[in-house]
Amino acid sequence: MAKTTYTQRRRCVDQNEMLRSWQSFEWLLKEEVEKLDHLMFRMYQEARTLGVxxxxxxxxxxxxxxxxxxxxxxxxxxxxxxxxxxxxxxxx
Structure with missing residues (x-):
């Protein structure tokens, strides 16, 4: 079996740590994105009403x-x- 290189191990660690970090922040990010989506939709409706x-x-x-x-x-x-x-x- 081939030895794993430092780069491969580092990539695995990076992926695992980023996944954990993402999972801990995802709900907060989702809340903010939902707020932004609401604002953007309101702006879209206004723009469309004005003929854009x-x-x-x-x-x-x-x-x-x-x-x-x-x-x-x-x-x-x-x-x-x-x-x-x-x-x-x-x-x-």
Missing amino acids: SKEYYQQFVNEHMCELIDKVAEEREFRERQGVKGGKHKSA
């Missing part, structure tokens, strides 16, 4: 949500570099 096409709405939201996610991550990273841990802080 489904295709344009999807393209617009995809682009802007990616930008917003990046912005939120950048702000968190900035706060961490400044020594501010946890909590929500508004950027100036």
